[in-house]
Structures are given as structure tokens and as C-alpha cells.
Amino acid sequence: MNPRFSLSILLFISAFALPWWLTLVFLVWAVFSWSWYYESLIIIAAYELVYRSPATVLWLTLGAFVTLFLVEWLKERLYVFR
Numbered sequence: 001m002n003p004r005f006s007l008s009i010l011l012f013i014s015a016f017a018l019p020w021w022l023t024l025v026f027l028v029w030a031v032f033s034w035s036w037y038y039e040s041l042i043i044i045a046a047y048e049l050v051y052r053s054p055a056t057v058l059w060l061t062l063g064a065f066v067t068l069f070l071v072e073w074l075k076e077r078l079y080v081f082r
């Protein structure tokens with residue numbers, strides 16, 4: 001099985017089984033490890049839809065969307081990720 005797909009499934013399960021900060025650490029690691037890890041947006045959106053209050057907007061998902069583009073922009077310019 002594809003390691004990226006396996007990690008996505010594990011992260012999706014961890015979003016509901018582990019504390020939020022541990023899942024966030026794993027998501028940050030995955031975003032920096034693979035290029036354009038869009039699965040993190042799906043995981044964050046699912047987490048936020050389950051645990052958010054009804055009156056709030058999906059701010060965490062919007063922030064993750066912007067952060068994904070910033071990280072990819074940064075990875076293109078840093079020598080470490082080449």
C-alpha cells in the first residue's frame with residue numbers, strides 16, 4: 001500500500017483517537033515530508049466539523065489552507081528540502 005495513503009488513514013483515525021496536539025504534530029511532519037499534502041486539509045476539516053461549536057466558521061481549516069501554501073512556497077526556496 002502507498003505510504004502516503006496509509007499515513008492519511010492513520011492520521012484520520014488519530015484525529016478522533018489522540019489528543020489534538022499530537023495529531024497536529026504528525027500533520028506538520030507530514031506536510032513538511034511530502035509535497036502538497038492536501039490530505040491534511042481533509043483531516044483538519046473533518047476534525048473541525050466534529051468538534052467545533054455550531055456558531056463558528058471553519059477558521060482552523062482556512063488557516064491550514066493558507067499554511068499549506070506558505071509551507072510549499074518556503075520549501076521551494078530553502079536548500080534543505082531539495
